Amino acid sequence: MNAMRDMHIPALQIEGLKKSFGKAEIINGIDLSIGKSERHAIIGPNGAGKSTLFNLITGRFPATSGKISLHGRDLAGMAPYQINRLGLSRSFQITNIFPKMTVFENLRCALLWSKGYRYSFWHLVSKASDLTEGAEAILEQINLTSRRDLPAGVLSYAEQRALEIGITIGGGADVIMLDEPTAGMSNTETDYIVELIRKVTEGKTLIVVEHDMGVVFGLADRISVLVYGTIIATGRPEEVRGNPKVQEAYLGAALEAEH
Amino acid sequence: MTDQQITTDPAKPAQRMRAGGTTVTLMPWILAGLVLLVLPFIFQSNSALTIMNKMSITIIFALAYNMLLGQGGMLSFGHAVYMGVGGFACVHIMNASEFFSMLPLPLLPIFGGLFGMGLAMIVGSFSTRKAGTVFAMISLGVGELIAACSLIFVAFFGGEEGVSGDRTYALPLFGIEFLRQIEVYYLVAFWLMLSAILMFLFSRTPIGRMANAVRDNPERAEFLGYSARWVRFYSFTASGFFAGIAGAMFAINYEILTEENLNLVTSGTILLVTFLGGVGFFFGPIIGAVVFTLVQTVLSLQTDLWAIYAGALFVATVMFFPGGLAGLIMMHGPAAKLGKLHYLVLPYLKTLIPAGIGILGVCALVEMTFHVRHASIGSNEMTLFWTTFDSHSLMPWAVAVAVSVVAFWIMRRNLPELVAAWHQANGVAKDKL
Numbered sequence: 001m002n003a004m005r006d007m008h009i010p011a012l013q014i015e016g017l018k019k020s021f022g023k024a025e026i027i028n029g030i031d032l033s034i035g036k037s038e039r040h041a042i043i044g045p046n047g048a049g050k051s052t053l054f055n056l057i058t059g060r061f062p063a064t065s066g067k068i069s070l071h072g073r074d075l076a077g078m079a080p081y082q083i084n085r086l087g088l089s090r091s092f093q094i095t096n097i098f099p100k101m102t103v104f105e106n107l108r109c110a111l112l113w114s115k116g117y118r119y120s121f122w123h124l125v126s127k128a129s130d131l132t133e134g135a136e137a138i139l140e141q142i143n144l145t146s147r148r149d150l151p152a153g154v155l156s157y158a159e160q161r162a163l164e165i166g167i168t169i170g171g172g173a174d175v176i177m178l179d180e181p182t183a184g185m186s187n188t189e190t191d192y193i194v195e196l197i198r199k200v201t202e203g204k205t206l207i208v209v210e211h212d213m214g215v216v217f218g219l220a221d222r223i224s225v226l227v228y229g230t231i232i233a234t235g236r237p238e239e240v241r242g243n244p245k246v247q248e249a250y251l252g253a254a255l256e257a258e259h
Numbered sequence: 260m261t262d263q264q265i266t267t268d269p270a271k272p273a274q275r276m277r278a279g280g281t282t283v284t285l286m287p288w289i290l291a292g293l294v295l296l297v298l299p300f301i302f303q304s305n306s307a308l309t310i311m312n313k314m315s316i317t318i319i320f321a322l323a324y325n326m327l328l329g330q331g332g333m334l335s336f337g338h339a340v341y342m343g344v345g346g347f348a349c350v351h352i353m354n355a356s357e358f359f360s361m362l363p364l365p366l367l368p369i370f371g372g373l374f375g376m377g378l379a380m381i382v383g384s385f386s387t388r389k390a391g392t393v394f395a396m397i398s399l400g401v402g403e404l405i406a407a408c409s410l411i412f413v414a415f416f417g418g419e420e421g422v423s424g425d426r427t428y429a430l431p432l433f434g435i436e437f438l439r440q441i442e443v444y445y446l447v448a449f450w451l452m453l454s455a456i457l458m459f460l461f462s463r464t465p466i467g468r469m470a471n472a473v474r475d476n477p478e479r480a481e482f483l484g485y486s487a488r489w490v491r492f493y494s495f496t497a498s499g500f501f502a503g504i505a506g507a508m509f510a511i512n513y514e515i516l517t518e519e520n521l522n523l524v525t526s527g528t529i530l531l532v533t534f535l536g537g538v539g540f541f542f543g544p545i546i547g548a549v550v551f552t553l554v555q556t557v558l559s560l561q562t563d564l565w566a567i568y569a570g571a572l573f574v575a576t577v578m579f580f581p582g583g584l585a586g587l588i589m590m591h592g593p594a595a596k597l598g599k600l601h602y603l604v605l606p607y608l609k610t611l612i613p614a615g616i617g618i619l620g621v622c623a624l625v626e627m628t629f630h631v632r633h634a635s636i637g638s639n640e641m642t643l644f645w646t647t648f649d650s651h652s653l654m655p656w657a658v659a660v661a662v663s664v665v666a667f668w669i670m671r672r673n674l675p676e677l678v679a680a681w682h683q684a685n686g687v688a689k690d691k692l
Binding site: 058079080081084085089090092096097098099100101105108109110112113114117118119120121122123124125126167170171 | 460461463464465466467468469471472475476478479480481482483484485486489490493497
């Protein structure tokens with residue numbers, strides 16, 4: 001495993017990825033390489049295929065053609081849970097938690113597989129101190145300790161988003177994918193979540209889909225711009241910002257609106 | 260088994276709250292065990308023992324069923340087959356006299372469990388791919404299929420007359436041959452306690468917790484490393500095991516199994532029992548099984564129409580208390596914590612007594628209609644609520660209608676008071692007192 005995670009093998013490698021739904025080609029040929037511990041943002045206008053790309057990488061949909069590898073390992077034909085076990089974890093654009101369970105239990109469920117409990121019926125979760133301590137450590141990180149025993153469904157929207165991030169990082173995956181983590185949030189909430197993301201993904205590979213430009217430029221090491229299923233530019237934030245193609249296709253409108 | 264870190268220190272909310280949720284407390288189990296020990300001394304008659312055995316068997320089955328319905332979110336319409344096959348297997352073991360004479364009877368349920376589990380593994384391998392409608396339809400189909408097989412594979416299912424055995428051929432344990440009903444009672448009670456404890460502990464294991472997670476959000480569970488299908492499969496297998504144990508209990512208690520143990524009526528009844536008790540709490544099916552068995556046995560002695568009342572009770576539960584009887588009890592938790600339950604006592608009496616009388620009035624009308632339609636010609640006299648009267652005269656009808664109308668009117672008049680008291684007990688309204 002360690003050999004596979006060698007420095008020069010990218011955390012995530014995408015080659016010639018295509019996806020069609022019927023006749024509609026949503027992703028038409030993406031090549032992308034994301035290095036270990038890189039914070040990579042994927043931006044693009046609505047309908048560019050950002051979420052589809054996420055779903056292809058995480059095994060939610062099968063690709064029409066092309067290859068995706070995680071730490072050099074081909075993910076073709078794998079189910080989401082198999083990909084997750086290889087160390088890739090994701091959040092969702094629409095909050096996706098276990099609403100009837102307590103906040104603590106949500107996090108404990110996120111820890112179960114990675115702590116090696118698998119399908120065990122001979123352990124009691126309340127006796128497993130590694131689970132309790134692990135879940136409480138994450139509770140602390142996402143500042144929800146005071147909400148520990150509330151059903152997750154009654155939390156505020158921002159708190160649920162924070163919990164979702166907690167669940168995503170809970171399993172100890174080293175590649176974290178966040179789908180619009182700040183969607184629908186106020187400025188203060190956004191600042192808070194961005195800071196939280198920065199903190200909890202320290203040292204991990206982060207791939208984030210975002211709409212909010214402020215978030216992207218502050219958080220990402222590199223940015224890819226996705227337009228109509230193709231990546232038209234990849235580079236450091238200032239390079240992407242200066243790229244005329246990008247300005248034309250996407251940023252121009254956004255930047256104009258800002259000034 | 261209690262969690263030592265529980266504290267009432269208000270400065271440590273995290274530890275203090277840990278009393279709830281998934282910790283394991285011993286007290287209710289000791290109480291339940293004591294009740295099971297003492298019950299035969301209170302109800303000594305043979306018919307009481309029969310009812311209690313029936314209750315215990317239904318409880319095991321209902322708890323096993325709720326591993327699917329409540330904990331795993333799988334609605335099965337054919338769960339009787341796992342209990343039935345476990346039971347049939349046990350009767351055949353009883354008839355394999357050479358083997359059976361070396362087997363102490365209290366160990367027989369293990370075989371019942373294994374057979375139930377084996378069938379569940381076969382069926383579960385394809386039925387647990389999806390939850391929801393697909394699972395429900397497969398369970399219905401498989402249930403019907405196996406029930407139909409009972410008339411075809413006569414060697415195993417015994418055709419219409421079923422298969423019977425004799426439990427007393429087992430190896431006597433400490434000289435006990437299980438000839439007497441009371442000995443069977445304690446055997447069933449022992450397995451009831453053991454199965455209930457194991458099923459409770461199962462819900463607290465990693466796979467048990469993930470069964471809940473998959474029930475609520477299968478997709479999220481998949482992105483946490485768990486295959487929703489395998490989680491369902493393991494729950495299903497475990498449920499089949501305990502259903503098989505219930506079947507073994509049935510075989511030991513009745514010494515005969517028939518097609519009735521496999522068919523859709525039995526499958527439907529266990530769904531009804533479980534739902535009536537409440538699927539959301541572990542102890543729900545226990546209450547459901549106790550209440551249903553009482554309704555079935557005690558009420559059926561009083562009236563031929565008991566099934567109508569049981570059906571009405573079920574419909575009322577689904578419509579007004581989807582949490583079942585357990586949900587109804589647990590609704591009072593917040594008020595009890597605030598120490599305000601006493602606010603509710605008087606309003607409850609003022610609404611529930613008239614409601615009860617009103618319901619009895621309606622029941623009287625139902626019974627009288629039944630009597631008028633079905634009693635033999637010329638026998639106009641009927642006895643209801645210790646009163647004998649002529650069911651063809653107007654008077655009893657007028658009385659029943661008047662009693663029902665007045666009782667429901669009083670209930671309705673007192674209802675706002677109950678609602679207000681409810682809010683007050685739960686600290687919703689401002690405390691004026």
